Amino acid sequence: MHVSDDSPVVVGAARGEGALTVSLPNESATATLGRCLAKLLLPGMVVWLDGDLGAGKTSLVRSMLRALGHEGPVKSPTYTLVEVYVVSSIYFYHFDFYRFNQPEEFEDAGLGEYFQKNAICLVEWPAKAAGYVPAPDLELTFHFGSDTESQNNGRLVEIRAGSQEGRACLGELSNRIRRGGS
Ligand SMILES: Nc1ncnc2c1ncn2[C@@H]1O[C@H](COP(=O)(O)OP(=O)(O)OP(=O)(O)O)[C@@H](O)[C@H]1O
Ligand SMILES: [Mg+2]
Secondary structure: OOOOOOOOEEEEEEHHHOEEEEEEOOHHHHHHHHHHHHOOOOOOOEEEEEOOOOOOHHHHHHHHHHHOOOOOOOOOOOOOOEEEEEEOOEEEEEEEOOOOOOOOHHHHOOHHHHOOOOEEEEEEOHHHHOOOOOOOOEEEEEEEOOEOOOOEOOEEEEEEEOOHHHHHHHHHHHHHHHOOOO
16 A cells, blocks of 8 residues: 555554554645544534643644634634634634643632533643643644654654543544544
8 A cells, every 4th residue: 555655654553452653744734634624523622732832732632623624713822721613613712721820720710610411622841730620532642753864853642542532532542643644
């Protein structure tokens, strides 16, 4: 099977454990992953997005929302804490807790109310709200690529399922990526 340089590639899978590792050679691969994932998420799901500054968390959210038909901007919620989108009648709440000094700020800001059955919650820097932010159905951890030889500064993302729903999602995501993102 030919896999173009722009495609995400599954480089490791531990299905029994509900985990998948995907190589994202460039931004276009991140966008393809976002497109695949967007169509698999169900209302009520919580997705944690981990990884250092600039690792690709917001980029992934942007490509997910675009894939579902959102045409406006998708800004980083670093200062606003949460950005709200309604796409195809589904509420998407995009959080970024980077600026929290203490996890209690999650409760102080009343953010628990956003985590409802009818909404999909996408959370950057969940560790900053540890103990307060609801557990994830899926957790994506972005790493910077280390292919210095070709100067390819891609990304590697580990995806872990934290629930039965997340596991089902991960299985289908793996299939879609292996099919080239369709
Ligand atoms: N697979 C990829 N390979 C190389 N560059 C990528 C890839 N995916 C995204 N990028 C680039 O990496 C940067 C990621 O920025 P982004 O704001 O998404 O990071 P972030 O993880 O949300 O950071 P922060 O923690 O500051 O919110 C963007 O400039 C984007 O173009
Ligand atoms: Mg971000």
